[in-house]
Amino acid sequence: MVITGEGTAPGTAVLIAAAPAGKGRLIEATSVLAALAAVPPPVLTGTDAATVVELADPLDPQTVLTRIQAAAATPGPLCLYLTGQLHLDHKQHLLHLALARTTPATLRYTALPWHWLAGELKLRRPGAITTVVLDLVADADSWQQITAQGLALGHGVRVYGRVLAPPPRRTLVSPDYLKACAAIWRSGARPPLAQLHEQAAAQCGPGDALLLAVDAPASPLPGMAPREAPAPHTPAPAQPPVEPTATDPHPAILEAAREGRHGEAASIAASWESQALRTYGTGSAQAVHWLEVRADLARLAGEPARSCELWAAAAQTRLARQQATDDPDVEGAVDRAHHQWEQVRDPERARALAPALVDLRRHVPGRQRGALAALQRRLEQLHTQPPAPTH
Incomplete structure (x- = not known):
């Protein structure tokens, strides 16, 4: 072509x-x-x-x-x-x-x-x-x-x-x-x-x-976090309001992350999350959106433990908002928390994250059969491993 x-x-x-x-x-x-x-x-x-x-x-x-x-x-x-x-x-x-x-x-x-x-x-x-x-x-x-x-x-x-x-x-x-x-x-x-x-x-x-x-032209980034799309009959999650300048922050955030400026990307996302919390309140769709953005930024920064923690928090917030346990956004958040937890190499840190993740997996088994059992098997193995060496 x-x-x-x-x-x-x-x-x-x-x-x-x-x-x-x-x-x-x-x-x-x-x-x-x-x-x-x-x-x-x-x-x-x-x-x-x-x-x-x-x-x-x-x-x-x-x-x-x-x-x-x-x-x-x-x-x-x-x-x-x-x-x-x-x-x-x-x-x-x-x-x-x-x-x-x-x-x-x-x-x-x-x-x-x-x-x-x-x-x-x-x-x-x-x-x-x-x-x-x-x-x-x-x-x-x-x-x-x-x-x-x-x-x-x-x-x-x-x-x-x-x-x-x-x-x-x-x-x-x-x-x-x-x-x-x-x-x-x-x-x-x-x-x-x-x-x-x-x-x-x-x-x-x-x-x-x-x-x-x-033959679609390139378009502005509609969202950052790799969440599962909602079912056709479900309205898409609301996006946070744009600033008075009509500037979309997502492209700048993604560009900073791709170029290795992870602290800058996280800072921009955190400021938008704070605005969403002030405007719409804790647990709002807008606040959850920015929580998931920060979770994915942690993944891009090579911080799986932090990413796991944030994805788990997003899942917990969605469940608290009465979203169903088989809702694609809920399942997606738990799946990504689980995936990031699998990347954590420090046994002590992984063990600390495990209880919240196990609790989520019991409520949200997801589409992968045996996900909870796999989590528990790795947790048992972690209990026999020494802490990761410090530098």
Whole structure:
């Protein structure tokens, strides 16, 4: 593809091909990887140099999320190539990308929530170019929702590709759209992305599919914390008021954090949190927002213990506001607190954080089956470890 205005910054291409094993499989997702692997990496990103990350039939949604987070944190262009199948969680009506171990009964625990992906892409630095190329198949319920509401990934993300309607029973579809893209590139052609999309869609022939072509310009950062998006029927959390100058603080905060000025970023966020507390009160949606911003800034600063503490506080505040234990924002806060706790290397500090986290996990088990048991196992191991050495 030809992407202009990106300078010499190296790009990152992430290739994800995922589908359930066994009779639940609707698409031969991994069959496209060989074709994409034959394309030079710089062609996949439209840059002079590129890194390629490939995930073939991944098992664990957290592993996929970690890879996406790492790729989204890179400063250069990011191109995500995604093939697989979409299913709908009937409890919260949220879309999920099925992974290798996904079954209808385990969807919420073994599949990647679509809003996780959207949430991480929203965190890219202002002006960073993000492109997602899709070749997906939907089950009956997700197809109904997608055709009614679309398949959003947020402002500033360019999305091209197709979503196929549910195939007949016991029929496996092929990711022909992405295969066509790869064939065009291997022929030596380098058409602009919109033209590539038209050519690939035409080569796929007729079929019941939703074609996606969103060449979105970069937009201001709408939020900082990597929270899970609310369910479609739930209003988005209110944002804090802007100062009389109409200046949005989020881009400046993120830029400071990305450039290593973590103290400055934390100070700006803390001042906005103080304003939200004065204006709206403790426990308000605005105050919780800034608490979560500070939690993510601690993560970016390499302070997992502090990040865990702040994410746990955000979860506790949301629960105190009578948000449900399976609310995506509550689950997201607990999941991130748990993830950051796993990164704490000082046994004494980890043990001190554990009681609050265990209590949260008992109330908010999350989508990962066995999360509480895993937390307790590590806690038992920590009791046998000496304190980390001091310098």
